[in-house]
Amino acid sequence: MKEIKKVWLIFICFSLLHGFVAALNCTSPTPESLLDALKKEVFTKKLLRPVKRFSDTLNVSLTMRVAGIIGVNEKEQTLTILIWQIMVWPIDGLSWDEKLCGTARVSVPRKELWIPDIYISQFMDEDESPKTFYVYLDSKGHAHDGKPVRVVSACRFNIYTFPFDVQNCTLTFGPYLHYAQDVRLVQINTAAEVLEDSRNVIYTRGEWELVDIQAVTNILELSEKNYSELRYYLILSRRPRLYIVNLIIPSVFLSILDLFSFLLPPQSVDRSAFKMTLILGYTVFLNMMSDLLPVTGNQTPLLNVLILVSFALMVVSLLETVFVMNIQHSSSQYSPVPHWLSVLVLRYIAVAVCLPPQKKSNRITVSLRPPTEEMNTNTISLKDLQSISGGGDTPPEKPPPGPVLDELRKLSRDLMAIRLQIDNHILGSKTSQEWHMIGIVIDRLLFGLYIVVLSVCFITIIALWFYKTETWKSQKP
Ligand SMILES: *[C@@H]1O[C@H](CO)[C@@H](O)[C@H](O)[C@H]1NC(C)=O
Ligand SMILES: *[C@@H]1O[C@H](CO)[C@@H](O)[C@H](O)[C@H]1NC(C)=O
Numbered sequence: 001m002k003e004i005k006k007v008w009l010i011f012i013c014f015s016l017l018h019g020f021v022a023a024l025n026c027t028s029p030t031p032e033s034l035l036d037a038l039k040k041e042v043f044t045k046k047l048l049r050p051v052k053r054f055s056d057t058l059n060v061s062l063t064m065r066v067a068g069i070i071g072v073n074e075k076e077q078t079l080t081i082l083i084w085q086i087m088v089w090p091i092d093g094l095s096w097d098e099k100l101c102g103t104a105r106v107s108v109p110r111k112e113l114w115i116p117d118i119y120i121s122q123f124m125d126e127d128e129s130p131k132t133f134y135v136y137l138d139s140k141g142h143a144h145d146g147k148p149v150r151v152v153s154a155c156r157f158n159i160y161t162f163p164f165d166v167q168n169c170t171l172t173f174g175p176y177l178h179y180a181q182d183v184r185l186v187q188i189n190t191a192a193e194v195l196e197d198s199r200n201v202i203y204t205r206g207e208w209e210l211v212d213i214q215a216v217t218n219i220l221e222l223s224e225k226n227y228s229e230l231r232y233y234l235i236l237s238r239r240p241r242l243y244i245v246n247l248i249i250p251s252v253f254l255s256i257l258d259l260f261s262f263l264l265p266p267q268s269v270d271r272s273a274f275k276m277t278l279i280l281g282y283t284v285f286l287n288m289m290s291d292l293l294p295v296t297g298n299q300t301p302l303l304n305v306l307i308l309v310s311f312a313l314m315v316v317s318l319l320e321t322v323f324v325m326n327i328q329h330s331s332s333q334y335s336p337v338p339h340w341l342s343v344l345v346l347r348y349i350a351v352a353v354c355l356p357p358q359k360k361s362n363r364i365t366v367s368l369r370p371p372t373e374e375m376n377t378n379t380i381s382l383k384d385l386q387s388i389s390g391g392g393d394t395p396p397e398k399p400p401p402g403p404v405l406d407e408l409r410k411l412s413r414d415l416m417a418i419r420l421q422i423d424n425h426i427l428g429s430k431t432s433q434e435w436h437m438i439g440i441v442i443d444r445l446l447f448g449l450y451i452v453v454l455s456v457c458f459i460t461i462i463a464l465w466f467y468k469t470e471t472w473k474s475q476k477p
């Protein structure tokens, strides 16, 4: 029992002695007396790191909050954010009795103290942060420093999945000069607490959303010198609505419009004019929206591919219309349809694209004997005349007189000419009808191909967007 008391007493004495050595002496519980004590004991030592021995490490505890995401510049690969940086570090020889001095904390000018030289190594721009002038000192001997920092930080952007992209930006806090043996950074709050606090104070509701924060303390070895650093990974995700509404949906609409323009008959000039107008409209639209698209040197976002594909398909479909129009209008004037082409297109492809083969019955088939060489008006025989005049079965009683015969010959010549004309016409219209049919079948075929290509492109791009976003989400612990 006595032993325990003795040890207790020794302990109390020791701690009192220790306390006396470290404590400031306030003569009265007034600011003046505390100021006098601080002036004597703390402010005079501001030129040196506040540790008892040189071999001691000064542990600077640090945390931060993200107060605003100001902007992202993909071209310069910078992220501008506003953070609140909070540091706490012990000062040797600082501590006082709350009762004797009358307060638990006091704020003093920053320039009267030794301040750790903590910087963010991704700083890209001059520091435009608002300046703060005071630092809190508490009775337990700690200095509390808090200040807003506007960081223009370098960040490697990955815009492949734009506008569904998620960026991982690093903020590395560390002393600029001091080695790890002299100044070491310690995390105050866990990353989850930092995230929670940041969500409470963040005031921007802009394009970017802070989804996650990860924190790592690390020792950086540079040419045999060790530097302590504290890294925060800010995970930012873009709110894609602006881009969906302004870029993706109009693009998809225009593509669908282009698709449905295939329902216009190709031979009417309307369709090509319509498609041309559509392409023009799309160009103007892209011109207006081009500043929404991110620009970086090394990567092409999938969205640009989508736009390019839409545009290319529009141009291709215009070419297709021109091609079909050419088949239907010009080819018929040059030559009849080659047999293989007619078989291939009208018999096989037409079935493949669900067009019923053209019925022959609705054509005018006049079964006249083909005009032959010997059948000219000079050698026209009586029999022929009789067959032409339709009285073949009833033989005439007597041959017609001279003038009548002449008249009939003239009539026959006229009829011959008319018949030749009609034959040519029927032949020509048959050719042009066949070319027309081929045009329709090819148009149908290319329409099908267009639908397939368009769907494949869109589905691929959407799948890639999903896939990339999901892989990011699965990386998240
Ligand atoms: C405070 O005063 C006590 C005596 O009152 C003295 O022993 C101690 O050294 C003083 N502390 C400082 C830091 O001056
Ligand atoms: C700083 O922290 C390290 C471990 O984190 C510890 O060993 C060291 O004693 C601390 N220094 C001081 C001055 O408290």
Ligand SMILES: *[C@@H]1O[C@H](CO)[C@@H](O)[C@H](O)[C@H]1NC(C)=O
Binding pocket: 168, 214, 233, 235, 475, 476
């Ligand atoms: C962010 O990047 C760092 C290193 O560059 C990596 O360790 C961390 O896992 C990344 N975070 C996410 C969510 O990808």
Ligand SMILES: *[C@@H]1O[C@H](CO)[C@@H](O)[C@H](O)[C@H]1NC(C)=O
Binding pocket: 219, 221, 224, 225, 226
């Ligand atoms: C730096 O740290 C490593 C271990 O992390 C240690 O082996 C090395 O000696 C240190 N260098 C200096 C200069 O302290």
